[in-house]
Amino acid sequence: MLGREYTRREFLKQSAVLTAGISLLPSPLRAASPEATVVRTADPRVWRDRLKLDPAMVQEMLSRAMVQFTGEKVPKNAWRRLFGSRDVVGIKVNTLAGRVLSSNVELVDAITQGLLSAGVRAENIIIWDRFDRELRKARFQLNRRGNGIRCYGTENQYSSNLVIQGEAASCYSQILYDCTHLINVPVLKHHSIAGVSVSLKNWFGAIHNPNKYHSDRCNPFVADVSAAPILRQKKQLIICDALLAQYEHGPGYKAAYCWTPNQILVSDDPVALDTIGWQMIEEQRQQQGLPSLKEVEKLPDYLATAADDRHALGVHDMTKIRVVDV
Amino acid sequence: MQTTSRRKFLYQVACGGTCLGLGQFFTPWASASVDLTDGKHIFINKEALYYEKLENMDIRCKLCPKECEIGDKERGWCGVRENQEGIYYTLVYGNPCAYNLDPIEKKPFFHYLPGTTALSIATAGCNLNCKYCQNWQISQRRPEQTRNTYLPPGDLVAAAREMQSPSIAFTYSEPTVFYEYMLDTSREARKTDTGAVMISAGYMQTEPLEELCEYLTAVKIDLKSFRDDFYREICSAKLDPVLQTLKTLKRLGMWFEIVLLVVPTLNDDEAEFRELCRWILGELGPDVPLHFSRFYPTYQLKNLPSTPIRTLEMAYEIAQDAGIRYAYIGNINPDHKANQTYCHHCGKMIIQRRGYFIRRYDIQGGKCRYCRTPIPGVWKLARNPNISLHALQTGE
Numbered sequence: 001m002l003g004r005e006y007t008r009r010e011f012l013k014q015s016a017v018l019t020a021g022i023s024l025l026p027s028p029l030r031a032a033s034p035e036a037t038v039v040r041t042a043d044p045r046v047w048r049d050r051l052k053l054d055p056a057m058v059q060e061m062l063s064r065a066m067v068q069f070t071g072e073k074v075p076k077n078a079w080r081r082l083f084g085s086r087d088v089v090g091i092k093v094n095t096l097a098g099r100v101l102s103s104n105v106e107l108v109d110a111i112t113q114g115l116l117s118a119g120v121r122a123e124n125i126i127i128w129d130r131f132d133r134e135l136r137k138a139r140f141q142l143n144r145r146g147n148g149i150r151c152y153g154t155e156n157q158y159s160s161n162l163v164i165q166g167e168a169a170s171c172y173s174q175i176l177y178d179c180t181h182l183i184n185v186p187v188l189k190h191h192s193i194a195g196v197s198v199s200l201k202n203w204f205g206a207i208h209n210p211n212k213y214h215s216d217r218c219n220p221f222v223a224d225v226s227a228a229p230i231l232r233q234k235k236q237l238i239i240c241d242a243l244l245a246q247y248e249h250g251p252g253y254k255a256a257y258c259w260t261p262n263q264i265l266v267s268d269d270p271v272a273l274d275t276i277g278w279q280m281i282e283e284q285r286q287q288q289g290l291p292s293l294k295e296v297e298k299l300p301d302y303l304a305t306a307a308d309d310r311h312a313l314g315v316h317d318m319t320k321i322r323v324v325d326v
Numbered sequence: 327m328q329t330t331s332r333r334k335f336l337y338q339v340a341c342g343g344t345c346l347g348l349g350q351f352f353t354p355w356a357s358a359s360v361d362l363t364d365g366k367h368i369f370i371n372k373e374a375l376y377y378e379k380l381e382n383m384d385i386r387c388k389l390c391p392k393e394c395e396i397g398d399k400e401r402g403w404c405g406v407r408e409n410q411e412g413i414y415y416t417l418v419y420g421n422p423c424a425y426n427l428d429p430i431e432k433k434p435f436f437h438y439l440p441g442t443t444a445l446s447i448a449t450a451g452c453n454l455n456c457k458y459c460q461n462w463q464i465s466q467r468r469p470e471q472t473r474n475t476y477l478p479p480g481d482l483v484a485a486a487r488e489m490q491s492p493s494i495a496f497t498y499s500e501p502t503v504f505y506e507y508m509l510d511t512s513r514e515a516r517k518t519d520t521g522a523v524m525i526s527a528g529y530m531q532t533e534p535l536e537e538l539c540e541y542l543t544a545v546k547i548d549l550k551s552f553r554d555d556f557y558r559e560i561c562s563a564k565l566d567p568v569l570q571t572l573k574t575l576k577r578l579g580m581w582f583e584i585v586l587l588v589v590p591t592l593n594d595d596e597a598e599f600r601e602l603c604r605w606i607l608g609e610l611g612p613d614v615p616l617h618f619s620r621f622y623p624t625y626q627l628k629n630l631p632s633t634p635i636r637t638l639e640m641a642y643e644i645a646q647d648a649g650i651r652y653a654y655i656g657n658i659n660p661d662h663k664a665n666q667t668y669c670h671h672c673g674k675m676i677i678q679r680r681g682y683f684i685r686r687y688d689i690q691g692g693k694c695r696y697c698r699t700p701i702p703g704v705w706k707l708a709r710n711p712n713i714s715l716h717a718l719q720t721g722e
Contacts (some may be wrong), residue, residue: 096399131470156471162462162625168456169626192384192397209466211405212562214456249382252398 036272102138166224195300271314362601406451437703448498493521620657
């Protein structure tokens with residue numbers, strides 16, 4: 001065996017250590033699990049008036065989702081279950097579409113409040129996206145070096161290390177290398193090339209050359225980019241902003257094609273969450289009398305690729321995704 | 327935004343510039359990002375040429391054969407052209423990230439003003455993604471990720487003249503993606519009798535190419551392979567549009583040379599060399615110089631060895647046997663016999679090179695000094711006959 005015999009006490013001790021280790025493994029390694037859970041909260045009162053969110057309601061919705069997701073009784077414990085005082089947490093938002101259709105500041109504020117309540121130091125929270133200018137337009141206040149929560153664009157700060165993963169070869173944002181944990185805060189929206197853009201597609205904002213990976217409806221590129229070790233090795237939580245969403249002509253903001261699901265989705269399985277998001281977009285398209293994404297040949301095939309054995313990023317089979325509405 | 331004075335630019339170039347071969351990619355003094363919308367860092371606001379507007383603020387780029395359909399706020403495959411609310415912009419106009427004063431032989435051009443220099447520039451971006459790209463640090467980046475300087479066409483031409491460089495070369499990355507900058511610079515260059523040469527993969531649509539060729543003085547085409555599957559798998563492109571480009575250049579009477587980088591196991595097949603040479607002879611004629619260049623492992627193909635010299639020599643021999651009059655081998659021993667030019671009629675060596683430098687030059691008035699046979703190439707600029715190798719090197 002290992003060159004020596006173990007006592008029963010030693011064996012039990014080793015097993016306990018191993019079990020604890022497994023529970024801390026990054027989320028994609030748990031994708032072999034037959035089921036995935038996506039928690040969904042909805043509340044139409046979240047909009048104070050047209051396009052103005054009620055921060056308290058957002059906070060309340062997120063807390064509800066986090067409590068359900070972790071199985072804890074109070075929000076603080078829910079956050080503590082996932083994050084601690086030594087963690088450096090990168091919050092990847094999506095700000096490409098400008099002021100209206102980006103990750104909402106109110107939701108990101110609620111996330112940072114949760115992290116602070118778990119003991120994460122403010123200076124160890126980094127809200128980030130590709131560019132300062134896009135963050136600014138999406139109402140975020142930049143803070144690159146000052147005290148408190150950081151917020152800035154990657155700009156030209158990409159690792160010089162070229163990561164070759166499947167069909168993709170990219171340099172990843174240096175911010176990823178600086179973080180221990182990642183919270184992905186995508187916006188639920190249609191994408192005219194990929195079909196949908198939710199959490200997996202949001203990682204295109206973490207590489208230096210996303211423009212190279214939009215052919216073939218971004219398949220297998222979205223899956224390949226998301227499967228890189230620099231992402232797999234981090235603990236990831238996805239908090240999807242579906243307070244306002246877009247079902248056609250994305251990813252740029254088109255007012256005529258937006259609707260208000262009033263929802264926040266939480267999961268640690270990006271494929272499952274994106275699959276549910278895709279279904280939501282399909283339902284809305286149907287309600288609006290639009291053809292399905294399959295009919296217009298914009299099916300997000302990259303989701304199935306992300307779930308395949310080679311990528312193992314999560315669950316795509318709807319029968320194995322448990323959606324919990326709270 | 328930071329701009330640079332011409333004096334500063336000239337000083338930088340004189341000090342080695344940002345020559346890729348020297349391993350420096352960024353200008354040391356300028357760092358700027360492009361912003362078309364908030365006005366803070368605007369120095370580029372140039373609408374792109376060759377695109378069509380579609381519904382819902384989408385556009386279709388008509389510059390290269392990819393014909394990217396691009397939604398609002400998105401960029402084309404090249405990463406340097408962006409749709410802003412239905413208007414397509416180039417983000418790299420007057421915005422080079424690399425420059426250097428190079429021997430023209432480095433391009434390589436062996437039949438174009440030998441022994442002269444070219445003020446060589448590049449911007450970020452490329453419309454291909456060759457897995458062996460030697461300059462991927464700029465070609466596969468977007469303009470925000472490179473350090474750029476502001477150098478509009480007029481200033482660039484003036485800089486070339488001050489440096490007594492007979493030509494400006496658009497090179498290093500892929501000039502197609504900075505088409506508008508290249509076109510305007512070439513126009514300006516024409517006014518001052520400065521040459522303008524493009525070093526390109528030739529992945530451009532015919533209409534923009536024809537417009538550009540009115541102002542260029544020479545073109546070098548990197549033919550990646552003679553197999554379409556190589557283009558698709560290794561370069562994210564297709565073969566046919568490149569062949570179309572070569573035929574267009576021939577039709578327009580443009581001087582051009584072809585380079586084929588020979589990558590072990592991928593495009594080093596004897597049959598492929600033969601097929602390629604047959605095609606060149608049939609479609610372009612025997613006078614187009616054909617350079618077989620040695621591959622060194624880089625970027626995504628670090629797992630392959632360098633091209634064996636024997637393979638390059640085989641390609642060289644195949645080309646000669648096929649009837650290509652001016653075949654060469656590049657990226658090897660600078661004294662190699664295939665680095666020299668021999669008169670296709672009498673067989674005598676008429677240009678002796680050591681690497682990029684000319685040691686002997688036996689072409690007079692565009693003819694072989696020994697047998698007086700005209701040698702194909704550009705030996706003097708039409709409107710500036712004083713610029714030639716002899717004028718520069720011997721004052722003749």
